[in-house]
Amino acid sequence: MKLLFDRIDEPGLNTLEVYERRGGYQPLRKALEMAPEEALDQINESGIRGRGGAGFRMGQKAGFLPRGDMDKYLVCNADESEPGTFKDRELMQKNPHQLIEGIVIASWAAEIDQAFIYIRGEYSHQADILEAALAEAYEAGYIGERILGSPHTQSLVLQRGAGAYICGEETGLLDSLEGKRGNPRLKPPFPAIEGLYGGPTLINNVETLSTVPHIIRMGGKEYAKIGTESSTGTKVVSVSGDVRRPGNYEIALGIPSRELIYDLAGGPPEGREVKFWFPGGSSAPVLTNDDLDVPYDFDSMAKAGSMLGSGAIIVVDDSHSVLEVAQKLAKFYAHESCGKCVPCREGTNWTVKMLGRIESGEATPMDLDIMAGVQEQIIGHCLCVLGDAMAMPIGSMIEKFRDELEAEIETRRQRFGAGELEDVIPIGVADEQAGPLPVH
Amino acid sequence: MSALDRPHVPRFAHGSRVPGWDAEVDLDKDPAVIPNAETTPVPEELRREIEASMAQYPDRHSAVLPALHAAQQLHGWLSPEAIDEVAAVMQVTPAYLTSVSTFYDMLETEPEPKGHHDIYVCTNISCSLRGADDFYEAMIAAAAEHPEVHVRSFECLGACDIAPMASVDGEYVGPLEDEDAGRIVADLDAGRPVLEAKQLRYRKCADPGVAEEASQFGPDEEHE
DSSP, X not given: OOSTTTTTTOTTTTSHHHHHHTTTTHHHHHHHHSOHHHHHHHHHHHTOBOSSSSXXXXXXXXXXXXXSSSOOEEEEEEOXXXXXXXXXXXXXXXXXXXXXXXXHHHHHHTTOOEEEEEEOTTOHHHHHHHHHHHHHHHHTTSSBSSGGGSSOOBEEEEEEOOXXXXXXXXXXXXXXXXXXXXXXXXXXXXXXXXXXXGSOEEEEEHHHHHXXXXXXXXXXXXXXXXXXXXXXXXXXXXEEESOSSOEEEEEETTSBHHIIIIIITOOSSTTOOEEEEESSSTTSOOEEGGGTTSBSSHHHHHHTTSOOXXXXXXXXXXXXXXXXXXXXXXXXXXXXXXXXXXXXXXXXXXXXXXXXXXXXXOOOHHHHHHHHHHHHHHTXXXXXXXXXXXXXXXXXXXXXXXXXXXXXXXXXXXXXTOOOSTTOOOHHHHHHHHOSOOOO | OOSTTSOOOOOOTTSOSXXXXXXXXXXXXXXXXXXXXXXXXXXHHHHHHHHHHHHTSSSGGGGHHHHHHHHHHHHSSOOHHHHHHHHHHHTOOHHHHHHHHTTSTTSOOSOOXXXXXXXXXXXXXXXXXXXXXXXXXXXXXXXXXXXTEEEEEESOOSOGGGOSOEEETTEEEOSOOTTHHHHHHHHHHHTOOTTGGGBGGGOOOOOTTTOSSOSOOOSOGGGO
16 A cells, blocks of 8 residues: 555656646645634654654654644655665655645644754755755645635745764754754654753654655555554654665555565565564664564564664675674664763764774673673663664674674684684683672 | 872873963963954955844854855855954854854865865765775775865765765755766866766656656766
C-alpha cells in the first residue's frame, strides 16, 4: 500500500497543478472545516508515531502544547543526517506540497500560526524545490492570511542549515534556528512547553508531517488499521549498504525485516551473506543474521534489543570486518560531538583511540572491557543522545562480535610484533591479586 | 604531588599543548565591537538579502545562517570583511558571527579562491561499504593538478541509495566508480553539468510498487 509514495515519480508532482489535480489540498479543506481539537483527535486516533527517530506519538506531543492565544511555533525537522537515512530527501524532492499541506494541517490542529522548515544545507536541490512550492502555496492562499476563508492564519519559512549533524537533534536545531551554534539544550523544559524563542514548539519529522494529509483524508481510525496495533501506518524505509537494490521502500509497519532486506532490496551481493545490520540508522544497536525475521515495527525492534530509529536499514555483509565498521562509526560521532557534555566529547574520542589501538596491534582483550565500560558511561549521561548514538551500536558490536574482535586483536598483535598475550592478566584476576582497595 | 614529580608534558613554544590555537589572536588589542551600520561599506545586494531575511523571523538573530550563506556566496569564503559586512547589517559583533561560522562544516573560514568548486565525498558507513574510501583517493588524485577544485571527505550526505556518492557544488552524483573522478574534473573544467547520467535528481524511486521500471537514470539513455 502506497500513501506517501503514491505514484511519486509522476512528472511535475512537485508543482501545485499536478498535486491539486491528484486531490491535493482537499484534506486541508476538510481539516479547516473541523475545529482544531477535532483535527487533533484524528491525528490522535491514527496512533502515528514520530518517524524521526524517537517514535513518540505525534498526537500526544501536539497535545502537550498549551491551548490559547500565545506565540507558538511548529518546526519541521528536515535536517536528515542520520547515516543511512535518505527518505525525507526523496519525499521533499518529489512531493513538496504533501509536506507543506501536512504542516498547515498540523499547525491548525495545534493552533500554531508560525511554522519553519529547517532543512540541512547539503540538500540545496531539495531546498530550491521546497522554496518554489512554498511560493506557489502562498500564491494560491494555502499559507498566509485567513487560509481558504477560515480563521486560520499562518506563515511558513524555510531555513537552510550549514552542515552539522547535531542540528538534527531537536533542541540543537532550535538553537541553530535562533542563529546560534547548534548546541543541544537541557531538557526539561521540553520544546512543547519552552522551545523556539522560549515559546511552546511542536517539532516533527518530514515524514510524520507528510503523513498528516493522508490521516485527515482517510480518517484517523481508518489509518490506524494499517500496520500493527502499536505501530500504525506505513513507513518509508531507507535500505542501503551491501544490498543489490538500495533505495527507499514504503511498507506497512510489521512486515518481516527479511522481506525488506531480501525481497525488496535484493539482499547482499551474489555469494555473500548478511553479517549484521542496523535496523534504524547507524545509531541503532546492530542485529545479526539470526534476527532477520523480526517484524519491522517499533515494539518488535525494541524487544529484539534495538530500535526502529529513523527507519534506515544498513546491511553489512560478511566481506567486511566489525572493526572496520566500528571505526567508521566512532570517527563520525567523535567528529560530530558538539563538545558540550564530557561523557560524549571524551567518550567518543577515546573509543576512536581504543579502536585505533586494536588496528595498530597494541590492544589486549582487556581493552574490549574498558571500551564496553566507556560506552556504559556515556549512555544516559548527556544532554542529548548523540553520545548514546555511538555507545549503543559500539556496545552491541562488542557484545555480539566479541570473538571476532578478540581474534582480530590477537592476529594484529602478532603481525605488528607486540608479542604473545601471556603477560596480560584478565581484569577479574588482576583485582584479586591487587587485593582490596586501600581505605583512607 | 609536588611540582618536581609532575610528569613532563611536551608543550609548544607558546606554552600550550595545542598547536597554534591562538596564533591569530593579539591579546593587546580590544575586541572588535559591532561595526557602524552607516560607515561600513556593504554591497547593496547583500544588504537587501540580509534585511529581507531578518524580516522573516520574529528575532533578527535567526537570519545569521542565511546571512552567512549569502556572504559566503558573494565572497567565496567568510573573510574578515565578509563577517564585518554581515555584522554591520545585523548589528551583532564579528566575534559572534565567527563563533557561529566555525561550528558549521559548510561555512568556510579559511581563504578560498573565488570561483572554486567544492566536492564533498561521502565516506560514511553506507558509502564506505561500497568503496567510497577508494573513490575518495581517486578523487584527490584527479584534482591534484586543479587548485580550484577542493575535495574533502564529508559525513553522510543522505544519499546512500546512490553509494558511493559525492556532492559536486551541491549536485549529488552516484553510484561512482574510480574512473568517474577524472570525468568530474573534466566536466567542471568544461563548464558542463557534472556526470549528468548519474545525477540524483533524475533517479526514479526504487520501490517496485511505485513504478514499473525502478532505479533508472535519465536523461541520457545510453548510460542505463
